[in-house]
């Protein structure tokens with residue numbers, strides 16, 4: 001009784017390292033579709049880098065490509081990348097970087113993203129990888145394109161390339177006061193150049209378009225309702241599908257009667273093995289048809305919230321523990337000899353991503369080729385799933401990802417895509433499947449629950465000497481401490497999860513930071529030191545120190561004294577190249593034990609900032625999203641059933657939960673840009689927990705910290721939200 | 722609810738949507754949300770929960786913000802329905818749309834239609850809402866991307882620009 005564990009992002013990266021490009025696909029059609037102009041392709045293989053100037057009219061591209069870029073005769077630039085836009089604003093920030101290096105107006109760039117027939121193979125959009133990896137790749141191509149165009153102009157004019165400059169989509173010859181547009185330079189020809197990563201990228205200090213607050217690309221389509229999300233796609237002759245769900249996880253079907261559903265006008269019931277679904281001419285009928293099916297299931301007894309944490313500790317994955325991954329010195333000895341010691345257990349619950357747009361897909365079969373429009377962070381992963389499910393070759397499946405109603409790590413898989421494809425195949429017509437909210441809550445996957453055991457020892461003067469961190473099931477992300485401790489044991493213990501679990505924005509970084517930064521706070525109190533001072537004393541990393549200090553200054557740390565009604569807390573850390581420090585102010589009602597977060601100040605450093613406005617939006621959003629997991633979000637389950645699969649029962653952060661949010665950006669133009677979609681989430685929970693402690697003296701070690709009600713059989717929560 | 726007791730009986734309805742009479746043939750029990758999205762292809766109105774708890778499906782009915790997922794098509798009657806597609810006039814955005822764009826008050830944008838219509842209805846009733854009036858009126862709206870602070874700013878900006886006669 002163990003659910004399939006979704007590949008973690010780290011795992012996927014390993015599996016997929018060797019794959020780039022659209023191997024196996026015949027790209028000739030795609031290339032024919034591109035008009036005349038210049039096509040720049042980026043490859044990692046240096047052998048292929050010498051193809052400068054060859055026409056792309058008749059031949060295939062090298063297979064190992066990670067991106068390409070086309071400049072048309074009219075000067076329009078099209079950039080192709082397998083990354084997807086889900087609200088994190090990369091459609092804008094990537095285009096800014098291309099505009100910067102190519103020296104063209106931002107508006108001339110169109111990004112084609114996440115379409116398996118048009119864009120290079122890509123592992124997926126997660127792990128804050130787009131900015132550090134795809135950004136430099138696209139910039140490299142843009143630099144190569146600009147250099148090639150300048151060489152062409154130099155040849156045309158018989159001047160030295162070095163005497164030319166470029167700006168605004170033109171090559172300029174200042175000495176002879178003449179210019180030529182990029183489009184003109186390529187006119188009538190189909191040119192292709194394959195390049196590898198460029199060394200000569202424009203340093204961030206000289207950025208003019210990148211680094212600025214360019215408004216979101218196609219923003220107008222989002223305020224007019226014109227943007228088509230996956231669930232908005234419509235195809236000629238399209239029908240609507242719905243799927244019969246089991247009564248619980250691991251259920252066995254005992255009996256099935258579909259006759260009432262089949263009597264409904266235009267309804268077809270599709271049964272293939274365990275899959276039972278319907279297609280109908282309209283969505284309303286599809287819903288009615290699926291509820292008219294009489295099915296009886298047997299659901300076996302399964303774990304519930306009660307006893308979950310003991311279950312996770314006692315059920316290692318594969319039946320064994322692999323031992324610690326990280327050991328320095330002797331933690332046991334140092335702990336024994338420490339003046340100040342603290343050993344505690346922290347827990348995090350399963351939570352749901354609950355993207356506002358649930359899983360959705362439209363599938364269409366034409367002459368044996370399957371096209372699916374669906375919301376996913378891994379269009380190529382979903383293509384693989386479809387290939388497997390229907391025994392198809394890569395060229396027989398196309399997955400298109402219209403910018404979707406987000407995912408937060410929750411849309412790595414292609415369930416709806418497979419369902420729609422199955423139904424469309426049976427119906428012989430395009431079919432749309434949109435999951436209901438309760439399907440999304442039940443049949444997607446969750447952020448892993450986990451138990452974290454922390455053990456710390458320090459000298460009387462507050463110097464850390466021993467550190468042990470054991471994470472059961474929730475994950476290894478950011479498990480290592482950024483603090484200076486000579487003796488460490490750090491271990492992630494994979495467990496059998498009773499619920500299906502997978503990626504979530506920030507992965508286990510949130511859980512590990514919650515445990516570590518709460519524990520650091522307790523240690524500071526034990527040493528009778530200011531929590532910030534205690535951290536700085538044990539910290540060497542200058543970037544982390546800087547964000548701690550920046551947040552503290554803006555917040556007024558040190559001036560603000562906690563009272564029983566008002567508490568102030570601080571926490572921070574580093575993950576995926578992002579440095580974060582978060583200060584929180586909470587208001588406590590001493591009688592009702594009601595807590596409200598009033599103000600959050602977050603300082604952030606991810607190297608050179610590509611778009612400060614988009615970045616602030618992401619960071620504030622992460623803080624607000626973090627409130628849910630910190631205070632009240634929690635999946636309730638028992639015997640294979642989710643007990644709160646509705647927004648009425650699963651509380652989400654709302655307007656009234658939102659504090660004043662202040663973001664302090666440390667813009668390091670001297671450092672490469674790291675991603676920022678995830679790590680902004682990790683400081684909030686411990687900062688809030690530490691603020692609650694500062695006000696009330698109550699140390700909360702469970703996430704969520706302040707649910708409205710206790711679990712059956714457990715004491716009522718000490719603090720409520 | 723119910724139509725002569727025939728659960729799946731069909732009826733013909735003429736809805737006044739964005740100023741145009743649109744006819745549909747469907748069950749009287751079908752929700753306005755489903756009719757707009759799946760029969761009239763007005764997909765700017767979104768499904769988020771289907772139970773009145775997220776307001777992604779908000780439309781205006783006679784100027785009032787209404788959850789279209791809780792509204793059956795036969796209860797609409799002659800009410801004038803405005804969806805997100807109906808706010809733009811001759812290529813000009815409404816003051817609220819403009820304000821959301823200016824503030825960058827969205828990330829994935831999936832909640833935005835509902836937010837804009839909720840705010841439009843609020844500003845109709847209270848042209849100069851206080852912060853707490855904004856929070857109270859918008860509390861039913863979920864932005865899972867957590868864009869609330871900017872949305873509050875956008876509502877205030879729209880309120881100011883209406884006063885100055887900018888936008889509509």
Ligand code: FES
Nearest residue numbers: 770771773776790
């Ligand atoms: S879909 Fe109507 S309130 Fe959520």
Ligand code: FES
Nearest residue numbers: 828830832864866
């Ligand atoms: S912007 Fe994504 S739900 Fe609001």
